[in-house]
Amino acid sequence: xxxxxxxxxxAGRVEASPGVESVVVIDDDYAMRLSCEQALAKxxxxxxxFGDGAGGLEAVGRAHPGLVVVDLKMPGLSGLEVIARLxxxxxxxTIIVITGYATIGTAVDAMKAGAYDFLPxxxxxxxxxxxxxxxxxxxxxxxxxRQCELDRELERRRFVTFVSHQLKTPLVAVxxxxxxxxxxxxxxxxxxxxxxxxxxxxxxxxxxRRLIDDWLTLAQLEGGTLGRERVPLDLCxxxxxxxxxxxxxxxxxxxxxxxxxxxxxxxxxxxxxxxGVLVDNLVANAIKYNRRGxxxxxxxxxxxxxxxxxxxxxxLGIPADALPRLFDDFFRIRRRGARPIEGTGLGLPICRRxxxxxxxxxxxESTDGSGSTFRVRLPAAGHAGGAHP
Amino acid sequence: xxxxxxxxxxxTILVIDDDPDFTAAIRSVLEHxxxxxxxxxxxxEGLEKLRAHEPDLVVLDVMMESSTEGYGVSETIxxxxxxxxxxxxxxxxxxSIHESPDERYPRAxxxxxxxxxxxxxxxxxxxAFLEIVRKTLxx
Numbered sequence: 001x002x003x004x005x006x007x008x009x010x011a012g013r014v015e016a017s018p019g020v021e022s023v024v025v026i027d028d029d030y031a032m033r034l035s036c037e038q039a040l041a042k043x044x045x046x047x048x049x050f051g052d053g054a055g056g057l058e059a060v061g062r063a064h065p066g067l068v069v070v071d072l073k074m075p076g077l078s079g080l081e082v083i084a085r086l087x088x089x090x091x092x093x094t095i096i097v098i099t100g101y102a103t104i105g106t107a108v109d110a111m112k113a114g115a116y117d118f119l120p121x122x123x124x125x126x127x128x129x130x131x132x133x134x135x136x137x138x139x140x141x142x143x144x145x146r147q148c149e150l151d152r153e154l155e156r157r158r159f160v161t162f163v164s165h166q167l168k169t170p171l172v173a174v175x176x177x178x179x180x181x182x183x184x185x186x187x188x189x190x191x192x193x194x195x196x197x198x199x200x201x202x203x204x205x206x207x208x209r210r211l212i213d214d215w216l217t218l219a220q221l222e223g224g225t226l227g228r229e230r231v232p233l234d235l236c237x238x239x240x241x242x243x244x245x246x247x248x249x250x251x252x253x254x255x256x257x258x259x260x261x262x263x264x265x266x267x268x269x270x271x272x273x274x275x276g277v278l279v280d281n282l283v284a285n286a287i288k289y290n291r292r293g294x295x296x297x298x299x300x301x302x303x304x305x306x307x308x309x310x311x312x313x314x315x316l317g318i319p320a321d322a323l324p325r326l327f328d329d330f331f332r333i334r335r336r337g338a339r340p341i342e343g344t345g346l347g348l349p350i351c352r353r354x355x356x357x358x359x360x361x362x363x364x365e366s367t368d369g370s371g372s373t374f375r376v377r378l379p380a381a382g383h384a385g386g387a388h389p
Numbered sequence: 390x391x392x393x394x395x396x397x398x399x400x401t402i403l404v405i406d407d408d409p410d411f412t413a414a415i416r417s418v419l420e421h422x423x424x425x426x427x428x429x430x431x432x433x434e435g436l437e438k439l440r441a442h443e444p445d446l447v448v449l450d451v452m453m454e455s456s457t458e459g460y461g462v463s464e465t466i467x468x469x470x471x472x473x474x475x476x477x478x479x480x481x482x483x484x485s486i487h488e489s490p491d492e493r494y495p496r497a498x499x500x501x502x503x504x505x506x507x508x509x510x511x512x513x514x515x516x517a518f519l520e521i522v523r524k525t526l527x528x
Contacts, residue, residue, distance in 0.1 A: 158456070161486055161493075165452050168485040168511070173410035175512040180414040183515045189421055200410050334431070334454060340409075 021136055022046040022063060026056035026082060027071035027098065032121070036069060036098075039125035040132060053077030057085050060093070067094040067135050069128075070115075072106050080106070083113050092146070094139040096131055098123070166330050166345070167211060170204040177201050207342065214346035217277070218329070221353045227274035232381050235268055235275065235307050236261040236300050242279045243298055246287060254292035257283070260299040266307040267381040270358050278354040281347040282311040282374050288341055289372070290315035302380065306360075309376040318366035326364060327352045351376075400526050401425045403444035405435035405462060406483070407453040411511065415448070418515055419522070432462040439466065439475055445526055449505065451484040460490060460503040468502055479525045485511040 023045045025036045033049040040047045048063065050056035053076055060068060068086055072079030079097065086093055097110045097118040107118040116135050119127060177197045184190035220226035243257050250257050268275070279298075286296040294314040301308045318326060318333065325331045330345035351374075355362040359379045366372035402424050406412045409430070416426045427442045429435035431453055439447065447466065451459035459482055467476050482505035486493075489508040494500050507521055 161488070162452075162456060165456075165484075165486055169408060172485050172511040173408055173414070176411050176414040179512060179515055180418050183418060184421060187421065189417055193417065197414070200413075204410060334407075 020044065020046045021067070022048070022065040023067050023069060023132060024056055024059050024063070024065045025049040025069045026051075026053060026074070027069075028052060028074040029071070032071070032098070035125065036128060039128045042125070043129045043133070045132070053079075053082040053085075057082065057089065060086060061089050064090060065093075066139055067096065067132060069096045069098055069132070072097055072099040072110060080110060080113060083110055083115055087114050092139070092143060094135045096135055162330070163215070167208070167215070170208040170211070173204045174201045174208075203342075207344070211344045211346070214344045214350060218346055218350055218353060221274070221350065221357060227271040227354060227357055229271040229273075230269045231272070232267050233270050233272055233275060234265040235279075235309060235378070236266050238272070238275050238279050239298050239300055239309070242276065242283055245280075246283055249284075250287050250296065253287055253290065255287050255290045255294045255296055257287075257296045257298065260297060262300060262302050264302060266300050266302050266309075268307050268358065268378045269381050270378070274354045274357070278351050278376065279309070279311075281351050282376070285347060285374075286311050286313035286315065286372075288343070289313065303377070305380055307378050307380050309378070310373055311375075312371065312373045314371045317368045317370050318364070318372055319368040323364065323366065327362070399423065399425050400446070401427060401442055401444040402446045402448060402522070403427045403429065403435065403438055403442060404448045405429045405432065405438075405453075405459070406448070406450035407431060408450070411450075415513065415518075418519065422519060422522075424522070432458045435462055436465060436472070439472070439478070443475075444478065446522065447478055447480045449480050449482050451482060451486065459484070463505055464499075464502045479507075480505040481507045481509060481521065481525065483509045483511050483513065 021044075023040050025033055025040070025047060027033050027036065027049070028051050030051070033051065037047045037049050048059050048065070050059060053070075053074060056068065056070070057077075059065075070079055070082050070086075074082075077085075079099075083095055083097075086095055095110075095115040097107055097115045098121055099107045099110075099118055100121045104120070107115075107120075110118060116138065117131055119131050177200060181190055181194060181197060217226065239259060239261065243259050246257065283296065283298060286298075290296065290313050296314075297310070297312040299310040299312065301310070316335075322331075322333050327348050329349045331348075332343060332345045352362050355376050355378065361377050363375045363377075364372060365375070402419055404412050404415060404419075404426060406415075406428075407430050412428050416428065419426050427438050427444060429438045435447070435449070438444075449459045449462055451457065453459065455461075463480055463482065466472050466478060466480065482490075487510050490500050490503045490505075506525065509518065509521070
């Protein structure tokens with residue numbers, strides 16, 4: 001795989017050089033240049049000094065130092081002009097102004113123009129070193145936070161690209177079938193395939209509809225417009241109603257469902273619709289990814305301060321390398337050569353979201369080829385947040 | 390790579406795409422035009438079939454199991470020592486994302502290594518696609 005996937009790759013040049021920090025000093029006073037150079041070189045900085053703004057700007061454009069120390073009152077380019085041009089060359093550059101007491105007002109202007117700090121003349125070498133060190137510290141923080149922002153923006157863009165790809169895929173298939181049928185016209189090829197392809201178009205439009213539904217559910221869960229209700233509910237009752245709904249499908253697939261519930265109700269505080277969706281998705285998966293003659297056990301148990309729901313199947317299981325990504329949006333397990341099982345890849349992310357919203361967790365244990373167990377732990381009513389240790 | 394069956398003159402096109410419906414549709418128009426079509430559902434299967442069938446052209450999807458799987462396949466075909474015999478096999482990259490690798494990874498030096506011969510957006514405009522296939526095969 002090419003390395004193009006690594007974040008920040010296209011983010012432009014933002015670097016804090018790990019080696020020696022370099023400083024450019026611009027001051028028309030030779031003695032001042034010399035003492036600045038000595039003070040900073042002693043602290044390990046690489047220093048270049050210039051007697052006028054033009055020379056300093058040229059050096060900044062060439063060597064990209066992290067920090068510039070600039071005198072405000074110079075013949076030729078004024079300090080303020082130098083500051084403006086420095087920022088045009090490198091908006092991230094850190095600028096420290098050195099100035100005599102007479103120009104404090106201008107120093108304030110310089111700060112407003114974007115200088116980081118100012119140091120009144122005369123100053124001690126230690127004072128210069130301290131202010132330069134602080135300037136570099138702030139600069140590193142700024143660069144790191146800018147990099148974070150760029151990475152986040154990149155991540156967001158990738159996600160938008162990814163979601164639109166997922167939504168477009170079924171649409172593209174349908175469009176391509178219809179377009180090809182039109183192109184083939186009355187040929188025997190078209191006649192032979194028309195019925196089969198129209199069926200596929202219906203299957204794919206249905207897939208698109210489910211994708212949009214699931215995506216909407218997830219967005220509503222995240223936006224907090226779904227699942228806000230918190231009423232006492234008996235989870236066993238939800239389990240019984242969901243499993244009753246799946247009896248016919250399970251029968252068709254040759255799978256038996258066993259429901260194991262405790263004698264006492266398993267009361268949780270929650271949203272009936274959401275918990276219904278959670279149980280529904282897990283039971284549907286346990287049937288869908290099972291085999292003929294297989295079994296699904298839906299087991300509810302009242303633990304210490306929590307209600308534990310386990311959905312165990314004797315199905316295909318989950319390959320170990322897929323487990324870490326199982327709850328990622330749109331993730332699907334692909335088995336080469338196997339009959340593809342329809343699904344949006346959003347069912348488990350929805351389940352996880354619902355469990356989390358209810359203060360609970362969802363876990364999975366599986367051995368590839370020999371079934372999976374999904375375990376949901378929700379705080380028992382009166383024990384809000386109890387599922388988190 | 391002398392992929393063409395010399396006797397029949399039939400050109401072989403390898404379509405690497407994880408969507409069986411898209412592939413079925415494209416396959417039938419290509420076959421209607423007299424091309425032989427080989428399908429692969431993943432990058433890895435695509436590379437196996439590349440070796441086995443020595444196609445004259447590869448039609449390659451980008452986002453398969455991973456978001457950049459097609460890029461990896463393209464780079465492998467063009468630059469890997471192992472597939473050196475196929476480095477001049479033309480590749481038409483197809484994706485539903487309206488972004489070529491250049492747009493998706495501006496300034497990334499690796500883009501040169503994944504840049505396909507053509508980049509087309511799905512759904513394919515069939516007459517335009519067939520014209521590009523014809524030109525690519527007879528250049």
